[in-house]
Amino acid sequence: xxxxxxxxxxxxxxxxxxxxxxxxxxxxxxxxxxxxxxxxxxxxxxxxxxxxxxxxxxxxxxxxxxxxxxxxxxxxxxxxxxxxxxxxxxxxxxxxxxxxxxxxxxxxxxxxxxxxxxxxxxxxxxxxxxxxxxxxxxxxxxxxxxxxxxxxxxxxxxxxxxxxxxxxxxxxxxxxxxxxxxxxxxxxxxxxxxxxxxxxxxxxxxxxxxxxxxxxxxxxxxxxxxxxxxxxxxxxxxxxxxxxxxxxxxxxxxxxxxxxxxxxxxxxxxxxxxxxxxxxxxxxxxxxxxxxxxxxxxxxxxxxxxxxxxxxxxxxxxxxxxxxxxxxxxxxxxxxxxxxxxxxxxxxxxxxxxxxxxxxxxxxxxxxxxxxxxxxxxxxxxxxxxxxxxxxxxxxxxxxx
Amino acid sequence: xxxxxxxxxxxxxxxxxxxxxxxxxxxxxxxxxxxxxxxxxxxxxxxxxxxxxxxxxxxxxxxxxxxxxxxxxxxxxxxxxxxxxxxxxxxxxxxxxxxxxxxxxxxxxxxxxxxxxxxxxxxxxxxxxxxxxxxxxxxxxxxxxxxxxxxxxxxxxxxxxxxxxxxxxxxxxxxxxxxxxxxxxxxxxxxxxxxxxxxxxxxxxxxxxxxxxxxxxxxxxxxxxxxxxxxxxxxxxxxxxxxxxxxxxxxxxxxxxxxxxxxxxxxxxxxxxxxxxxxxxxxxxxxxxxxxxxxxxxxxxxxxxxxxxxxxxxxxxxxxxxxxxxxxxxx
Numbered sequence: 001x002x003x004x005x006x007x008x009x010x011x012x013x014x015x016x017x018x019x020x021x022x023x024x025x026x027x028x029x030x031x032x033x034x035x036x037x038x039x040x041x042x043x044x045x046x047x048x049x050x051x052x053x054x055x056x057x058x059x060x061x062x063x064x065x066x067x068x069x070x071x072x073x074x075x076x077x078x079x080x081x082x083x084x085x086x087x088x089x090x091x092x093x094x095x096x097x098x099x100x101x102x103x104x105x106x107x108x109x110x111x112x113x114x115x116x117x118x119x120x121x122x123x124x125x126x127x128x129x130x131x132x133x134x135x136x137x138x139x140x141x142x143x144x145x146x147x148x149x150x151x152x153x154x155x156x157x158x159x160x161x162x163x164x165x166x167x168x169x170x171x172x173x174x175x176x177x178x179x180x181x182x183x184x185x186x187x188x189x190x191x192x193x194x195x196x197x198x199x200x201x202x203x204x205x206x207x208x209x210x211x212x213x214x215x216x217x218x219x220x221x222x223x224x225x226x227x228x229x230x231x232x233x234x235x236x237x238x239x240x241x242x243x244x245x246x247x248x249x250x251x252x253x254x255x256x257x258x259x260x261x262x263x264x265x266x267x268x269x270x271x272x273x274x275x276x277x278x279x280x281x282x283x284x285x286x287x288x289x290x291x292x293x294x295x296x297x298x299x300x301x302x303x304x305x306x307x308x309x310x311x312x313x314x315x316x317x318x319x320x321x322x323x324x325x326x327x328x329x330x331x332x333x334x335x336x337x338x339x340x341x342x343x344x345x346x347x348x349x350x351x352x353x354x355x356x357x358x359x360x361x362x363x364x365x366x367x368x369x370x371x372x373x374x375x376x377x378x379x380x381x382x383x384x385x386x387x388x389x390x391x392x393x394x395x396x397x398x399x400x401x
Numbered sequence: 402x403x404x405x406x407x408x409x410x411x412x413x414x415x416x417x418x419x420x421x422x423x424x425x426x427x428x429x430x431x432x433x434x435x436x437x438x439x440x441x442x443x444x445x446x447x448x449x450x451x452x453x454x455x456x457x458x459x460x461x462x463x464x465x466x467x468x469x470x471x472x473x474x475x476x477x478x479x480x481x482x483x484x485x486x487x488x489x490x491x492x493x494x495x496x497x498x499x500x501x502x503x504x505x506x507x508x509x510x511x512x513x514x515x516x517x518x519x520x521x522x523x524x525x526x527x528x529x530x531x532x533x534x535x536x537x538x539x540x541x542x543x544x545x546x547x548x549x550x551x552x553x554x555x556x557x558x559x560x561x562x563x564x565x566x567x568x569x570x571x572x573x574x575x576x577x578x579x580x581x582x583x584x585x586x587x588x589x590x591x592x593x594x595x596x597x598x599x600x601x602x603x604x605x606x607x608x609x610x611x612x613x614x615x616x617x618x619x620x621x622x623x624x625x626x627x628x629x630x631x632x633x634x635x636x637x638x639x640x641x642x643x644x645x646x647x648x649x650x651x652x653x654x655x656x657x658x659x660x661x662x663x664x665x666x667x668x669x670x671x672x673x674x675x676x677x678x679x680x681x682x683x684x685x686x687x688x689x690x691x692x693x694x695x696x697x698x699x700x701x702x703x704x705x706x707x708x709x710x711x712x713x714x715x716x717x718x719x720x721x722x723x724x725x726x727x728x729x730x731x732x
């Protein structure tokens with residue numbers, strides 16, 4: 001009886017809806033979530049926002065589309081991934097249903113995630129095989145300026161992140177370069193926007209790796225317990241005792257400075273806290289009646305662990321993942337600042353920041369301030385979103401309650 | 402299928418858990434057999450070992466923790482205790498299924514009930530997702546759910562306790578098992594729903610021809626639905642008999658006490674009888690007959706205090722473990 005009374009408002013209030021309602025109670029949470037989404041869009045559409053190639057240009061009476069022509073395979077991959085992510089978010093996280101087809105897969109909706117991953121990975125391979133890597137070094141801006149071409153429509157910020165203009169290097173913010181230029185004359189705003197791609201993808205991929213490892217290890221330790229758990233947890237504790245940042249610096253010294261390596265290194269060193277969360281949840285859940293019921297139905301271990309226990313255990317890990325993203329962004333920035341990060345001309349926030357102090361004798365404040373702010377706001381937004389999520393999923397932890 | 406064939410036979414089952422304080426003997430020297438298409442009831446107070454027996458049959462007792470188990474559980478000519486985990490998985494949910502006391506916590510909160518049923522069907526019957534879903538809807542209709550297509554898409558928390566238990570039964574019955582273990586299937590439900598659920602089990606039993614092992618402390622339920630009853634006290638079966646005989650003339654003083662403590666319509670009594678004393682702690686079982694401290698005869702007799710009586714057949718089909726039960730000594 002009391003249970004029915006408790007479900008006051010609507011019977012069909014789903015868990016997601018409940019979390020969303022608690023989450024949006026705080027204005028700050030919402031603002032930070034919007035900022036995170038804004039960054040996401042910025043990163044996805046970076047080539048359309050800041051690019052030195054025009055969308056359209058008319059040369060000798062013929063129309064050209066240099067910006068579209070110069071999109072790299074990696075750009076297409078990012079678009080594909082973004083479309084799939086958006087599709088999933090709209091189709092499943094939001095409380096209302098969208099007739100996009102994902103909902104139709106009623107009796108096997110867990111395979112949706114696997115399907116998405118499959119689409120993205122197969123798509124990425126196909127894109128890298130079939131989309132040619134084009135790069136034309138034509139300077140459309142000069143052509144446009146000296147009247148060789150007409151009707152050029154440039155992106156909002158008409159600079160390329162790898163374009164050097166030695167004539168205008170180390171310029172403070174002006175109406176031409178809103179956030180100034182760096183020591184090779186590239187526009188800082190453009191590099192910041194393109195750098196958001198690096199930072200975010202390092203954040204997401206590194207956390208993805210660490211969450212997957214954490215879930216696998218944690219699930220096994222938590223479900224089996226006993227000596228497996230004992231040995232496993234000692235190993236996790238040893239891993240935790242090593243200062244991660246110095247470990248990462250050491251490892252990066254052995255590998256070439258590449259974007260992919262950094263993601264993997266941050267990922268494989270950061271899984272311990274996820275493993276501990278998952279283990280604790282599995283420890284709690286494995287004694288629950290519905291797990292016993294699943295075993296008594298003769299379901300295989302894989303299904304029990306990942307279909308029946310994991311969805312009930314994943315909330316704290318998702319929350320932890322948002323903190324993980326911010327710390328991965330932070331670690332990447334720190335590595336780049338120290339010169340262990342991605343190699344130029346690939347832009348990264350930490351790298352731009354380091355230019356402000358390391359080149360020439362002068363302190364170039366715009367090279368330090370703006371990427372610093374970008375890192376600061378991004379890390380803060382992710383932390384606030386993570387904290388909001390944590391309080392929403394577990395109201396007992398909330399300080400305001 | 403012959404009605405009298407034995408489906409499951411438990412022989413000399415012993416289960417104990419060693420703890421820091423000593424060995425807990427949860428089940429001692431328990432033997433019984435269940436015939437095809439019949440209902441066998443295990444009755445006893447909480448902690449007497451009846452759930453442990455149910456879990457032993459399913460091989461669901463938690464691993465480790467110093468558990469020792471001996472004896473035989475013969476099901477379809479194989480000893481379940483000797484099967485590998487993989488072989489056991491093929492039996493669980495397919496040939497032997499179980500429903501639990503708390504339907505609310507026995508369903509996974511994150512999956513739609515239809516999916517939970519369909520998963521078992523897909524696994525054991527090699528059907529594709531669509532067929533399994535259709536089957537799940539069909540079995541939900543069979544267990545008396547009014548709008549099965551709609552309910553199949555519901556999450557467990559959107560259903561009432563009775564509905565949830567129906568879903569659990571649907572899940573357990575979906576693969577037409579030979580044996581259904583019902584561990585206190587109605588304890589968490591209202592009295593009116595209890596009757597509905599038991600009638601449902603009864604109907605399914607007739608349709609599928611399955612046997613039921615009913616684990617309960619509710620003698621009223623047993624008197625309605627069981628064919629053979631075993632009364633357990635402190636880890637042992639103290640009396641085992643066909644239902645009619647047990648209720649007509651109980652032989653063991655504990656059974657007698659239990660029956661006297663039930664309210665009856667045909668006898669007017671101001672107060673119900675109680676059995677004096679409490680159930681002994683598993684760590685500190687008394688010597689001799691475990692019931693002797695609470696038994697008027699047992700307190701007086703030295704034999705009851707020192708030697709534990711074993712379960713013996715006193716008439717055909719009637720077993721009892723009491724030195725002073727009629728016919729106990731003769732055989």
